[in-house]
Amino acid sequence: MAFDVKFHSQFSAFDAAQWNALSSIDSPFLRAEFLSALEESECVGKKTGWLPHHVGVYEDSRLIAAMPGYIKLDSYGEYVFDHAWANAYFQHGLNYYPKWISAIPFTPVPGNRLLIQTGVDSAEVFESINLALQSLATKNISSTHVLFPHSPDLLATCSNFLLRKSVQFHWHNYHYQSFADFLGALTSRKRKSIRKTRRQLHAQGISISRYRGEEITQSHMAFFYQCYRQTYLKRSGHDGYLTRSFFNQIYHSMREHILIVEATLAGNPIASSLFFFDSSGLYGRYWGCVKHIEELHFECCYFQGIEFAIEQKLATFNPGTQGEHKILRGFEPTFCYSLHWLFHPEFSRAVSQFLIREKGTVETYFEQAKMVLPYNESMKDHLICNTGNSRNGPK
Structure with missing residues (x-):
């Protein structure tokens, strides 16, 4: 089925009630009140390096899916560090910026990034979004990125995206x-x-x-x-x-x-x-x-x-990104993810190889962090029994 996919340069283009009705909204940061406040208070916009460029998916003029999105002129406030990639582009006479990201500005909290109405086929919707994102390559956009998706499985099925792992520390009840x-x-x-x-x-x-x-x-x-x-x-x-x-x-x-x-x-x-x-x-x-x-x-x-x-x-308490001091206060290492699609094929291959090497380092760090959790032996046995649960996402 063909859907009508549009990019919006202002969040006010959406009806707030329709946006909030998308059933996959799973945190306060995805609500219309939060995203519109960012724009109306000028925390994002022309002077900030975050240019709103949200995705709306429509069927018969009715909003059935969306992705919060921004054209980025730098990498500040993202908490997924790609400055080395930008430098590599620069050294080869190419521009890494602007790029497009789906993220919540200044908020590295995992959550759904593809917001969708109940009963709508998410695979079909994302296929339409994928084609729209691909068209950004013709507008001097170097790449597209999806930061901190709660479950990257659907988006990762698109072969254009490279999966990157990182670690945060979350408390579990x-x-x-x-x-x-x-x-x-x-x-x-x-x-x-x-x-x-x-x-x-x-x-x-x-x-x-x-x-x-x-x-x-x-x-x-x-x-x-x-x-x-x-x-x-x-x-x-x-x-x-x-x-x-x-x-x-x-x-x-x-x-x-x-x-x-x-x-x-x-x-x-x-x-x-x-x-x-x-x-x-x-x-x-x-x-x-x-x-x-x-x-x-x-x-x-x-x-x-x-x-x-x-x-x-x-069920959970996410105290914010980074900070190994959280481990000794009961916060467990938890995998987080980002997805990256670099339109330049040679740079995409180079970043793919980098991510393979980085993945091993990140996974080793994750295992080392688990070893120093301050829980007693009884609780550690419980945690071991629950290793590999869904909150840690794909391997």
């Missing part, structure tokens, strides 16, 4: 009833260390509070943004990728998906972290502080998140 229950799954040494750290923070007079949905006030958001901005200024010398306007907009449009953890000392806020959540997962995104306190970051960003996930019976 093994039916814990309380935070103490989670601690009981750890080694005695690690369990005592976490309890000691929490007692020390309390002894310093630090209070930790969690606010969700309607409990979040504009004051909470304003202080969070102050922390967010200060973190980026200190680390990168700029105000951060996301603007105050963006956070204001999601505060009004999707507060029911937001959790804020705020630390106070003597009644004054000193640190804040922001999470998103849905019915199955928690996603840690941003953190900052105005007063440095040892170990406070781990409490606000990890342990409070684990407690919340247990209370809400959420």
Whole structure:
């Protein structure tokens, strides 16, 4: 069946209700409220290197599938590192940019990238999208990329795409009833260390509070943004990728998906972290502080998140990309994926060979990370029994 595939340079070209009705939306970051807020607050657009170029698939003028997409003029904010590929193009007198990617800007969270209506044949839809992506080669686009697809199997069936593996660290809820229950799954040494750290923070007079949905006030958001901005200024010398306007907009449009953890000392806020959540997962995104306190970051960003996930019976907690320090706090190595289609055949072959070599290194790192997880022997036996489960994706 032939579908009508269109590229849209503004998210407003979509009807928000139709977009949100696509059944494969599996995280807050794919909702119309989040994607439109990025554009309306100018976090993406002409001045950012992220030019909206979304895919809409229509049948009789009715939206039946979509992919969030952007023309990229650089590789910043993607968290899948291809700078070496860009340099190789440059050294051979070719342009790697612009390229097209399907991704959520500044958000390396695995999720569905092909959003589709229930009952529609996904293979047929993607075949139509594939032809549309191929046409980008005639518009000086060097390549197309699909970043952090939740399940790359369908997209990988297209022979044009090369599969790349990476590793993140996610926490999994093994039916814990309380935070103490989670601690009981750890080694005695690690369990005592976490309890000691929490007692020390309390002894310093630090209070930790969690606010969700309607409990979040504009004051909470304003202080969070102050922390967010200060973190980026200190680390990168700029105000951060996301603007105050963006956070204001999601505060009004999707507060029911937001959790804020705020630390106070003597009644004054000193640190804040922001999470998103849905019915199955928690996603840690941003953190900052105005007063440095040892170990406070781990409490606000990890342990409070684990407690919340247990209370809400959420299956997973993705605390953000990178960070081997997460392993010793119970976050397991988890494979993530990206797909890459380079239109230049010689560069495609070279990258294919690179990815074969890289795959072995990534898989070795994954196995090494599993060996240092802080779980006790009983829990390790449970984890071994569940090795190769679906969350780790294709081999």
